[in-house]
Amino acid sequence: MTVLVFLDPAHDDGRIVDATQPQLMATDLGATRGDGLFESLLAVDGTPRKLDAHLRRLASSAAALDLSVPDADAWRRAISTGLREFAAAEPNRTTAAVKLLATRGVEGASQATAWVQVTPVPAATLAQREAGLRVLLLERGYDSTVAQRAPWLLIGAKTLSYAVNMAAVRYAKAHGADDVIFTSSDGKVLEGPTSTVLLAHDRDGQKTLVTPQLESGILPGTSQSALFDAAQEQGWELGYGPLEPHHLYEADAVWLISSIRLLAPVVSLDGQELRTSPALTTELSDLVERFV
Incomplete structure (x- = not known):
């Protein structure tokens, strides 16, 4: 329909x-x-x-x-x-x-x-919230400062020109993965083709939620922004990168968040299993359902 x-x-x-x-x-x-x-x-x-x-x-x-x-x-x-x-x-x-x-x-x-x-x-979109995502790191082909130097590239605008994004997802699926996290040519974590990257640390009861810097050339995430506001009210600390791939491997949990799929945990990155936290995922998913 x-x-x-x-x-x-x-x-x-x-x-x-x-x-x-x-x-x-x-x-x-x-x-x-x-x-x-x-x-x-x-x-x-x-x-x-x-x-x-x-x-x-x-x-x-x-x-x-x-x-x-x-x-x-x-x-x-x-x-x-x-x-x-x-x-x-x-x-x-x-x-x-x-x-x-x-x-x-x-x-x-x-x-x-x-x-x-x-x-x-789509039912497959809903299922990814529960099953989690196997993700590949793929280079986007420009450095993390290009958005500031070249506004005509429209980085940070949500345009119809999504051929590269969809090609990246097809590449991931052809290589046994579900989705992609883009990196810049200077090694910074950017975003997914249709999502924003989040990671969390829980250290002695202090929980921190981190996302890449907007200045690195990513689309401002409406779901990420709403979740940050809700999490901060619940006592979470917030962080805004810069992030590199090793930060993803070191995190207590990593997610991709978007307006339709909402919060989906990343369970592996380039074939390597990541730490996941059902407790943190449940807590943040509840905030997403209520405020995002």
């Missing part, structure tokens, strides 16, 4: 279309050049999670791309329409994956193409 709602000035609450029929022009720059952006978020019982944070990041990505997109209220109305339609078609599902997409539109036109997509959360 897929629900598509296009943001259309002639339809205040969005225009529902048939997802089984072609909807995008072949000359749309999102299709021909990957020129656009997106956001993915989880909806529970018809309510989108962290919507404000996702809309802020969408606006930030749009500014980086110099792309004019509908305003936040228009997105909110279209999301509500999509979730109502999804609930009517799938009344027994309590969760849904919501994707917001915008492209530069048809070549030569001045208006963006924008739509909301609502689908079930």
